[in-house]
Structure formats: structure tokens, C-alpha cells
Amino acid sequence: MYRNLSIKQKQIVWAWAFLALPVLFYGVIRFYPTGNAILISFQDWNLLGERNWSGLENYIKLWNDPVFWKVFKNTFLYLLLGTPISLVISFVIAYHLDQLRFMHGFLRMLYFLPFMTSAVAMAWVWRWFYQPVPIGLFNNFLASLGIPQIEFLNSTTNALPSVLAPAVWAGLGFQVIIFMAGLRAIPRSYYEAARIDGVSTWTVLSEITLPLLKPTIVFIVVFSSIGFLRIFDHVFNMTTNNPGGPLNATKPLVLMIYDTAFTGYDMGYAAAQTVVLFVILLVVSLIQLRILRDR
Amino acid sequence: MAVVEEIRASSEALLSAKAPRKPANMGQIIRWLLLFGGGILMVMPIAYMISTSLKWPHEVYNVNLIPVEPTIENYTFVLEDGRFYGWFINSIIIATITTICNLLFDSLVGYTLCKFRFPGRYIIFIAILSTLMIPTEMLVIPWYLMSQQFGWLDTYWGIMFPGLMTAFGTFLMKQFFETVPDDFIEAARIDGLNELQIWWTVAMPLVKPALAALAIFVFLGNWTAFIWPLIVTNSVEMYTLPVGLSGFGDEADVAWELIMTGAAISTIPTLIVFLIFQRFIIRGVVMAGLKG
Numbered sequence: 001m002y003r004n005l006s007i008k009q010k011q012i013v014w015a016w017a018f019l020a021l022p023v024l025f026y027g028v029i030r031f032y033p034t035g036n037a038i039l040i041s042f043q044d045w046n047l048l049g050e051r052n053w054s055g056l057e058n059y060i061k062l063w064n065d066p067v068f069w070k071v072f073k074n075t076f077l078y079l080l081l082g083t084p085i086s087l088v089i090s091f092v093i094a095y096h097l098d099q100l101r102f103m104h105g106f107l108r109m110l111y112f113l114p115f116m117t118s119a120v121a122m123a124w125v126w127r128w129f130y131q132p133v134p135i136g137l138f139n140n141f142l143a144s145l146g147i148p149q150i151e152f153l154n155s156t157t158n159a160l161p162s163v164l165a166p167a168v169w170a171g172l173g174f175q176v177i178i179f180m181a182g183l184r185a186i187p188r189s190y191y192e193a194a195r196i197d198g199v200s201t202w203t204v205l206s207e208i209t210l211p212l213l214k215p216t217i218v219f220i221v222v223f224s225s226i227g228f229l230r231i232f233d234h235v236f237n238m239t240t241n242n243p244g245g246p247l248n249a250t251k252p253l254v255l256m257i258y259d260t261a262f263t264g265y266d267m268g269y270a271a272a273q274t275v276v277l278f279v280i281l282l283v284v285s286l287i288q289l290r291i292l293r294d295r
Numbered sequence: 296m297a298v299v300e301e302i303r304a305s306s307e308a309l310l311s312a313k314a315p316r317k318p319a320n321m322g323q324i325i326r327w328l329l330l331f332g333g334g335i336l337m338v339m340p341i342a343y344m345i346s347t348s349l350k351w352p353h354e355v356y357n358v359n360l361i362p363v364e365p366t367i368e369n370y371t372f373v374l375e376d377g378r379f380y381g382w383f384i385n386s387i388i389i390a391t392i393t394t395i396c397n398l399l400f401d402s403l404v405g406y407t408l409c410k411f412r413f414p415g416r417y418i419i420f421i422a423i424l425s426t427l428m429i430p431t432e433m434l435v436i437p438w439y440l441m442s443q444q445f446g447w448l449d450t451y452w453g454i455m456f457p458g459l460m461t462a463f464g465t466f467l468m469k470q471f472f473e474t475v476p477d478d479f480i481e482a483a484r485i486d487g488l489n490e491l492q493i494w495w496t497v498a499m500p501l502v503k504p505a506l507a508a509l510a511i512f513v514f515l516g517n518w519t520a521f522i523w524p525l526i527v528t529n530s531v532e533m534y535t536l537p538v539g540l541s542g543f544g545d546e547a548d549v550a551w552e553l554i555m556t557g558a559a560i561s562t563i564p565t566l567i568v569f570l571i572f573q574r575f576i577i578r579g580v581v582m583a584g585l586k587g
Contacts, residue, residue, distance in 0.1 A: 008412075014490040015411040019419060022404045025460050030426045033437030040436065093333065096326050103327075109573060110334030113341060115580075116569045118519040120537035121558035124544045125344045128551050134356045135551065137343060141358060169340070174580065181581045230430060233521045233537075240545045254432050254522070261436050262526055274433040281430055 040271035047265040058272035067248060068256070068273075075229060075253045075280075078164055082228040083221060086168045086175060090220070093172070094179030095209075108180075112173035119170060123237035126166040127153065130238075153238060156249040163250045167234045171227060175220050182216030183209070222288045229281060230254055253277050344562065347555040355552045369556040379560055381532055382539035386561075389454050389524075389535060390517040396459040397513045398506055404460070405468030406494050410480060420469075426462045435526055442527055453527045454535065458517060464509050467583055471505035472498060508579030511572075518565060536561040 005013065044054040062068050097107055114122070129137040130152035139149050152162040186209065194204045210217075232254040236243055243259065244251025253273065261270035347355055349365045357363075373379050408420050438457055439448075447453035475498050483493045499506070524535045534542070540557045547553045569576055 011411050011490075012413040015407050015413040015416070018403050018407045018411075018490075018494075022400055022423075022460055022465075023419065025400075026423055026426060029438075029457060029459075030429065030434070031422075033434040033441070034429050036437040036440070037433050093330065096330055100323070100327055100330065103331075105573075107330055107334050108577070109570075110338050112577065113338050113566065113569065116515065116565045116576075117341065117562045118537055118540075118558075118565070120519070120521055120540050121344070121562045122340060124540070124554050124558050125340050127544075128347075128554065129340070129343075131551075137358060140356065144358070166340070169337070172337070177577055177580055230432060232432075233519075236521075237541050237544065240541065257432055257435075258522065258526075261439075267436060267440075271436055274430075274436065277430060278433050282428060285428065 043268045045267045071256045078228045090175035094176045098183045115173035119233035123234045127238045159250045348559040382536045386536040393517045394513045400460045401464030402468040404465045409472040471502045508583045
């Protein structure tokens with residue numbers, strides 16, 4: 001039968017044969033669970049008991065939950081601190097590294113190495129750094145310089161930046177590499193022309209380099225924003241004795257979801273939180289894509 | 296897409312083209328020294344992790360980077376315990392199988408979407424692409440319920456199934472198959488190869504760099520994956536390295552030299568792979584980063 005088909009029809013048969021398993025996979029492992037998560041968010045269900053429809057109850061509960069607003073604020077703090085800081089640092093490094101030849105590859109390796117580490121392992125290393133005297137590295141250094149101790153992970157104000165630091169550190173190498181690729185894509189002739197015109201370094205930076213880097217910048221901003229909004233591994237591992245503590249000072253949305261679903265087994269409530277996360281990610285990405293289109 | 300096109304050439308440029316030679320003036324030297332200092336700072340956490348894993352307990356609280364009397368006692372202790380060994384094997388198996396699956400399926404789907412004309416092509420492409428917008432965290436609850444229902448909890452399959460194919464990989468491979476000329480495929484068809492053979496023997500060898508980039512990303516992603524393995528595993532034997540390390544850190548409490556040893560065990564393999572394939576990996580990261 002196959003022999004009687006035209007070339008075009010044969011192609012269709014092959015295409016669907018190739019796609020059969022993947023289509024099944026995306027349907028069962030991606031789309032069905034997405035729908036299911038949204039469905040569960042409208043139910044009251046503690047995993048063991050009955051599944052009951054509860055309408056918008058989970059969302060109303062979320063709206064009235066002071067912990068949620070604390071967590072919401074934390075999640076955006078990670079984003080609003082992490083993204084600009086890592087963007088500026090990685091640009092400065094890439095900009096200068098791009099103009100060096102001596103041991104260029106070696107320097108690039110130093111900056112990129114942290115990207116290859118596991119977040120869990122590094123969260124524990126940084127956690128050790130942050131311990132009070134006589135254990136932690138940072139406080140030992142401060143002590144040897146005669147500077148008073150700093151409470152890192154035990155303070156409600158310092159804990160969030162302390163947890164954020166290793167996340168920024170680990171992502172920096174990737175951003176530096178992407179920035180350098182973007183810088184290399186700018187035609188040399190623009191710089192030559194600017195040099196002939198005798199334009200200052202700062203003007204070149206603000207009038208040529210940065211505008212032409214806009215696509216790269218938007219890519220890095222989108223990429224790192226999504227990463228910071230979904231922060232979990234670092235927080236969970238640096239605060240295992242009291243996840244998200246002290247006093248929820250470091251708790252991001254994903255950790256709240258994990259807690260609600262797998263410690264409290266309140267599946268409906270947790271599902272509602274995942275829907276909120278989804279909406280946040282969607283809105284943030286769409287805003288950033290809009291900016292990209294406006295260029 | 297525009298971003299991609301614009302920077303396409305530059306992943307090659309990043310590695311091949313050198314910055315214009317500048318005379319070694321004072322400014323360049325200061326710039327080099329500052330960047331060098333910054334680079335050293337960047338690797339300090341890794342250096343301290345390894346250094347502490349080689350220290351005796353009584354020396355851990357010294358801030359010196361080089362251990363006074365280096366010892367591999369911690370490694371013997373941690374590995375003799377047996378659990379780390381098992382977690383290591385689990386992580387290797389899971390990351391390897393997932394990587395192979397991604398290489399096969401993502402490239403097959405990418406190839407089909409790129410080189411075949413058939414009804415439903417556009418819808419499938421958009422559907423797969425749209426899954427990029429769905430965060431993993433939204434799916435963990437349904438995945439968990441699914442695993443519970445089918446008895447996948449606490450199994451390798453349970454840990455692996457969500458990541459066997461990725462939209463990111465499919466999109467990446469589709470982009471690269473665009474560079475394979477249709478004439479090659481047409482010629483192979485005339486030679487009497489069937490479509491599966493064409494994909495495997497003609498198209499796949501032409502996109503090896505992309506396959507390598509995808510392999511690096513998928514392997515690293517699964518090697519360090521934490522939240523899903525944490526949820527789906529219950530028994531200590533089924534833990535992956537990150538999950539095991541997380542529990543071990545809690546349990547070892549203040550024995551920081553042992554925690555650092557565990558951290559080093561889960562980090563050193565990827566660092567070694569990186570040091571060996573450095574140029575290759577950086578090129579892959581640029582390609583994958585800009586096309587994904």
C-alpha cells in the first residue's frame with residue numbers, strides 16, 4: 001500500500017511516524033499536566049481526602065494570606081536585585097575582557113567556571129562562608145581585620161541578599177560569555193569611524209556599543225529574570241533548618257509552592273500558587289518581549 | 296529570532312577572532328590585573344570547597360587556602376559510607392539516559408519540523424514552542440500525582456520522564472537543520488535511502504556541533520537538577536547527588552569538611568569535563584544560549 005502513495009503522501013506518513021511518540025509525550029507530560037494544575041487550583045484537596053470543587057476559594061485564601069504577600073515581595077526582590085546587579089557586573093567584565101589578549105582564554109575560564117557547578121553544592125559552600133565565628137570564612141576574615149561580625153543568614157534583613165549572592169555568582173559566567181559574543185558581533189568599522197572622528201570612549205560606549213547590544217541585553221534580562229523568579233535550590237539548601245527563614249525573610253514563591261504541596265499536602269492551594277507563578281512569568285516575559293520588538 | 300540572526304556569526308568570532316592588538320600600556324596592565332583579581336575571586340568558593348575537603352577537622356576553621364597537612368581522609372570516609380557512591384551512579388545513569396533521549400527525540404522532531412511539509416506542521420511547532428512558557432514548578436504537582444497513580448514514585452523512570460524531550464532542544468535542533476541544504480536530502484532520496492536513514496546518516500552528522508551543545512546543556516541540567524528528584528524520590532538509595540547532598544548536609548550538621556567533600560564530589564566531575572572541553576563548551580553555550 002505504501003508503494004502506491006505519491007512522494008508527497010509518503011512524506012506525510014513519515015512525518016507523522018516520526019512525530020507520533022513526541023506528540024504523545026508533549027500531550028501527556030506537558031499539556032495535560034498544565035490543564036490539570038489549573039483544574040486542581042479550583043479544588044480543595046489534601047491528597048488523602050476527597051477532591052471537592054471550591055471555586056475561587058484557593059485564590060481568595062491566597063489573596064488574604066500575609067505569608068503570600070511576603071513571599072511575593074521576596075520573589076520580586078530576588079528579581080529586582082539580582083537582574084540589574086548581574087547585568088551590570090557581567091557587562092563590565094565582558095567589556096574589559098573583550099579588549100584584552102594576554103591570557104584571554106584563561107581569564108574567561110576563571111569567570112565561566114562557577115557556571116559549571118551544581119547549585120546545591122555551592123549553596124552549602126556559601127552557607128559555610130556565612131557561618132558566625134569561628135566557623136565561617138567571611139566572619140573569620142572580618143575578625144582577623146578587627147571588623148565586627150556580620151549576621152548573614154540569621155538576620156531578616158541580610159539573609160535575602162546573602163542567599164542571592166551565590167545565585168548571581170553562578171550565573172555571571174554565562175552572561176559574560178553571551179555579552180562577549182554580542183560585543184564581537186558589532187562591526188569593527190563603527191569603532192574605526194568613531195576613532196577617526198575623535199569621539200571619546202564614553203560616547204562610543206553610550207552611542208555605539210550599548211544601542212547595538214540591545215538584543216543581547218534584552219536576552220540576558222529575560223533569561224536571568226526568569227531564573228531569579230524561579231529561585232529555589234539556593235534558598236532551600238541555605239536554610240534547610242528552617243526553609244525560607246528566618247521568619248520567611250528569604251522564602252520565594254517556588255519554596256512556598258513546595259512547602260504547601262509536599263509538606264502541607266494542600267494540593268489545591270499549592271496549585272493556585274503555581275498558576276500565579278505562571279502568570280507572573282508570562283507577564284514579565286511578555287513585557288520584555290514587547291521591549292525587544294520596539295527596538 | 297532577530298537576536299539569533301544578528302549574533303549568529305559571533306559564536307565563531309568569539310573563539311577565533313582576536314581582539315585588536317593594543318600596545319601594552321599602563322591602562323591595559325591595570326585592566327588585566329583587575330580582571331585577573333576578579334577572576335581569582337570568582338573561583339575562590341570552588342577553591343575553598345576543594346581545600347576544605349582536604350583538611351583535617353581541626354584545621355577547617357583556619358582561613359588558609361592551602362591545607363597544612365592535606366589528607367584524603369574525608370573522601371575515604373564519605374565514600375566508604377556507600378551512599379555517595381550510589382547517588383553518584385544514580386546521577387550518572389539518569390543524566391546519561393536523559394541526554395541520549397533528548398539528542399534523539401529533539402533532533403528527530405526538529406528535523407521533521409524543518410524538512411517535511413505536512414498538514415499540522417505549524418500547529419505542532421507552535422504547540423511545542425509554547426511549552427517553553429510553562430514553568431516546571433507548575434507541573435510538579437500533576438507529575439507527582441501521575442507518578443503516584445502509575446507507581447513511578449521512587450524509580451529512575453519517575454525521575455527521568457519529565458525531561459526526556461525539551462522544547463528548547465527541539466527549537467535549537469530545528470534552527471540548525473535549517474543549515475542543512477535540501478539538495479543533500481533530495482540526493483539521498485534518489486539514492487534510495489528511506490527517511491529514517493536520511494535523518495540518521497545524512498542530516499545528523501552535519502549538525503554535530505549542535506548535538507554537542509545540546510548534550511552539554513541537557514547533561515549539566517540533569518546533573519544539577521534538584522526540585523523534581525527531591526519530590527519524586529523517597530528512599531535514600533534512589534536519591535540523585537544534589538538531593539543526597541542536601542540531606543547529607545543537614546545530617547552532617549557542623550562537620551563542614553565532610554559537607555565540602557560531598558559538594559566537591561558532585562562538582563568536580565563537571566569541572567573536569569569543562570577543563571578538558573573548554574573551548575568546545577563555551578562555543579556550545581553561546582550557540583545554545585543565543586538560539587534557545
